[in-house]
Amino acid sequence: MGKEMRIVLRNADKIDPNSIDDYIKAGGYRALEKARGMERKALIEEVKKANLRGRGGAGFNAGMKWSFVPPAEVTYVVCNLDEGEPGTYKDRTIVQKDPHTLLEGMAICAHAINSKKGFIYCRGEYPYVVEHLNRAIDQARKKGVLGDFDIEVRMGGGAYVCGEETALIESIEGHRGEPRFKPPFPGVAGLWNRPTVVNNVETFANLPEIINRGYEWFASIGAPSYPGTKVLTLSGDVVNRVAIEVPTNTTIREVIYDFGGGIRDGKKFKAVQIGGTSGGFIPESLLDTPIDFDSMRDIGATLGTGAVFVMDETRDIVDIVTRIAKFFEHESCGKCNPCREGTFRNFKIMTKINRGMAAAQDIENMTLLCKVMQKACLCGLGQAAPGPIVTTLQHFRHEYERKLLA
Amino acid sequence: MANFRDIIGAFKDKPGGIIEAYHALQKEYNYIPKGAVAEAARVFGISEAQAYGVATFYSYLATEPRGKYIIRICESAPCHIAGADQVIKAFERHLGIKIGETTPDGKFTLEFAECVGQCQETPVVTINSVPYVGITPEDVPAVLDKCR
Numbered sequence A: 001m002g003k004e005m006r007i008v009l010r011n012a013d014k015i016d017p018n019s020i021d022d023y024i025k026a027g028g029y030r031a032l033e034k035a036r037g038m039e040r041k042a043l044i045e046e047v048k049k050a051n052l053r054g055r056g057g058a059g060f061n062a063g064m065k066w067s068f069v070p071p072a073e074v075t076y077v078v079c080n081l082d083e084g085e086p087g088t089y090k091d092r093t094i095v096q097k098d099p100h101t102l103l104e105g106m107a108i109c110a111h112a113i114n115s116k117k118g119f120i121y122c123r124g125e126y127p128y129v130v131e132h133l134n135r136a137i138d139q140a141r142k143k144g145v146l147g148d149f150d151i152e153v154r155m156g157g158g159a160y161v162c163g164e165e166t167a168l169i170e171s172i173e174g175h176r177g178e179p180r181f182k183p184p185f186p187g188v189a190g191l192w193n194r195p196t197v198v199n200n201v202e203t204f205a206n207l208p209e210i211i212n213r214g215y216e217w218f219a220s221i222g223a224p225s226y227p228g229t230k231v232l233t234l235s236g237d238v239v240n241r242v243a244i245e246v247p248t249n250t251t252i253r254e255v256i257y258d259f260g261g262g263i264r265d266g267k268k269f270k271a272v273q274i275g276g277t278s279g280g281f282i283p284e285s286l287l288d289t290p291i292d293f294d295s296m297r298d299i300g301a302t303l304g305t306g307a308v309f310v311m312d313e314t315r316d317i318v319d320i321v322t323r324i325a326k327f328f329e330h331e332s333c334g335k336c337n338p339c340r341e342g343t344f345r346n347f348k349i350m351t352k353i354n355r356g357m358a359a360a361q362d363i364e365n366m367t368l369l370c371k372v373m374q375k376a377c378l379c380g381l382g383q384a385a386p387g388p389i390v391t392t393l394q395h396f397r398h399e400y401e402r403k404l405l406a
Numbered sequence B: 001m002a003n004f005r006d007i008i009g010a011f012k013d014k015p016g017g018i019i020e021a022y023h024a025l026q027k028e029y030n031y032i033p034k035g036a037v038a039e040a041a042r043v044f045g046i047s048e049a050q051a052y053g054v055a056t057f058y059s060y061l062a063t064e065p066r067g068k069y070i071i072r073i074c075e076s077a078p079c080h081i082a083g084a085d086q087v088i089k090a091f092e093r094h095l096g097i098k099i100g101e102t103t104p105d106g107k108f109t110l111e112f113a114e115c116v117g118q119c120q121e122t123p124v125v126t127i128n129s130v131p132y133v134g135i136t137p138e139d140v141p142a143v144l145d146k147c148r
Ligand SMILES: Cc1cc2nc3c(=O)[nH]c(=O)nc-3n(C[C@H](O)[C@H](O)[C@H](O)COP(=O)(O)O)c2cc1C
Pocket: A053, A054, A055, A056, A057, A058, A059, A060, A080, A081, A082, A083, A084, A085, A160, A161, A162, A163, A164, A165, A166, A198, A199, A200, A201, A203, A204, A379, A380, A381
């Protein structure tokens, strides 16, 4: 059986998360000191060569992202703690167990892009995490470990789309959380039009150990194209519903059976959806795929946030996908047509199928609509929303056909 | 009770602080009271329509009165398969209201929620944002008792 490897969660359950002294005793804030002794260019190069790719879903090389930031008077570091993908609780876990790892990671990024001000955008569902973070920031200020870099926590209001980086920026600015057209990308013109780096909690939390141990160490862990570990959160019909951190060459089967302890109540496996509610559904035949970003994409699925939602043999796929379609209909911000209308129609058609009132033509219409959405929607919400429908039609079509009118 | 002008005023120097001001208002009143939107527009130098647009965009912000205890029931897929529907029905039965409504005594409001990030033990409900995990219909009376 494979073993967990803890980089991001290295201090979890070992130190008191409310004590900065504990964190410092465990070697905390040493990486920041080291980073501050480095030339900005060299620091960015180090992160780039580590090939640390974004853990928030898009998988973009973090060092590369930082390198796009032009020299400027004012720049911002923004941490995405919106964690809106259903089935995901990793960022909450990381921050609750070791908040200073995040703060140190943000401060390292701040040095790289010469920023004096950081924001953590925390979802409105987690007011207790906001309090926890404010406590940690207070301690860090008092100790003076952050130097002239300051961090402020802002709370969202329960809108999934605000996890999209430009919608998030709009929200920090005090606006409706509607995505912007890109380009320009936030790295060039983000928060209040200043160059802004937006990274996920887990991305930042990887930085202290990368700086401590060097890029070669990190780049050699797990899958070469997406090295390091990934924090996964298990939910659904799996025995152990926990957060785990594993090297990225771990297979889905190992995740479910070794770490997850298999299916509950002695039942059989039917499907797993990885990456959150916009992720693809994966059948038994593909379980030997490694979880890394590219391997998942190759099977038409996603690593996404690392949510692992397991369904046993008794589960009704069409009913679950109908529920997911309702999620997207509700969360579409309405700014672009293909998403606003598309998520609405998809939910209608899925409901019709689920109630046994649909004909084969409805599936054809929905398939066409999904294609349009994947190409024409403004942001990732609408582009990814068809994923569950498309992948279940591919792997579990018989479950749809069973519900069609004769 | 603090005056809503003072609550909003405390955020006037925070760039983009209108959402933080709305959160602070809700902490005091459980919703954004009448007149506060116009005041926020004035303080943050935007039109009333824009301030209202912000208040209504976010599902956690409300411009209508709500109960003292806001009960949200997660119905995202992991909670859905764990029986969230039954939990919703149990709350509706015990409180005598439908989801989306507030009890006549102004004590409880029932709302749908999407994933609240506690999917390790489903189904999940939150009461004024405090999560209660692994809730069955049988647990509902005991959970409600905590609000008395
Ligand atoms: C609809 C939508 C929701 C998103 N939600 C999140 C989220 O909750 N957390 C997150 O880190 N990234 C989220 N993202 C991705 C962000 O746009 C962005 O790519 C990410 O924050 C970049 O950080 P990373 O490179 O460190 O992953 C979302 C994207 C879309 C389109």
